[in-house]
Amino acid sequence: MSDKLDFTDIDEMIEPLILEIYLNSNNYKDRLLITDLRKKAQIVKMPMIDDSAFYVKAEEVSDILYEKYKKDIKNFQSTPVSTFVESANSVFYIEAILREFDSLKYFKVNVSDKSISRDTSNLFEYKVIHSKMDLANSVDEDFLEMCVSVFKNIGIYHTSTFYPRPYLEISIRDLFHKLIDYRNDFEPEDDEYLDVMDIMMMFGNKLERDNATCLLILQK
Numbered sequence: 419m420s421d422k423l424d425f426t427d428i429d430e431m432i433e434p435l436i437l438e439i440y441l442n443s444n445n446y447k448d449r450l451l452i453t454d455l456r457k458k459a460q461i462v463k464m465p466m467i468d469d470s471a472f473y474v475k476a477e478e479v480s481d482i483l484y485e486k487y488k489k490d491i492k493n494f495q496s497t498p499v500s501t502f503v504e505s506a507n508s509v510f511y512i513e514a515i516l517r518e519f520d521s522l523k524y525f526k527v528n529v530s531d532k533s534i535s536r537d538t539s540n541l542f543e544y545k546v547i548h549s550k551m552d553l554a555n556s557v558d559e560d561f562l563e564m565c566v567s568v569f570k571n572i573g574i575y576h577t578s579t580f581y582p583r584p585y586l587e588i589s590i591r592d593l594f595h596k597l598i599d600y601r602n603d604f605e606p607e608d609d610e611y612l613d614v615m616d617i618m619m620m621f622g623n624k625l626e627r628d629n630a631t632c633l634l635i636l637q638k
Contacts, residue, residue, distance in 0.1 A: 427624040433521040436547040447507040476522040511542035546630040572596040584637035590625040
């Protein structure tokens with residue numbers, strides 16, 4: 419199913435943990451799903467967020483989808499790619515997201531009464547709020563050593579024998595700003611410049627666009 423929804427803008431090393439999605443209370447299927455989430459799931463309300471938004475565990479969303487919307491999901495699985503856009507609804511897209519991101523912990527659900535246009539260029543809007551990247555177990559030792567060195571040089575990672583720190587957490591926009599400032603001290607042909615480019619390419623554009631935070635695991 420996920421072949422009908424493009425996830426290529428998120429590198430396979432990135433594990434989204436919290437995603438933000440939008441449901442439309444004026445859409446019949448969305449309204450049913452909103453009601454089911456509020457009735458059957460353990461809603462988590464956070465301070466300082468709008469009353470129209472709430473958090474819900476991805477596991478509970480999955481249970482509700484496969485319990486009540488199994489027929490919809492089967493129909494979408496057999497729908498030809500050429501026609502699925504006209505009939506697809508949020509159930510299809512959320513189920514595809516759950517299949518793709520098996521480490522997902524929470525959805526932040528925003529409820530809106532504004533119409534949502536879905537075409538081939540804007541199938542379903544979702545944002546990554548928080549993610550994890552286990553560099554220590556995903557890349558070779560040389561690349562990991564380079565990343566750690568750069569992170570120390572830009573002042574975001576500090577560790578010592580007495581105070582070991584196997585991880586760091588940072589917003590991707592802040593990380594990119596610091597990397598770009600650091601890169602500007604070098605020429606395009608310098609190894610340090612190329613190292614920064616490799617690190618930025620590893621994260622991709624979506625995490626920066628979404629202003630996501632990322633937990634980076636740097637030690638095994």
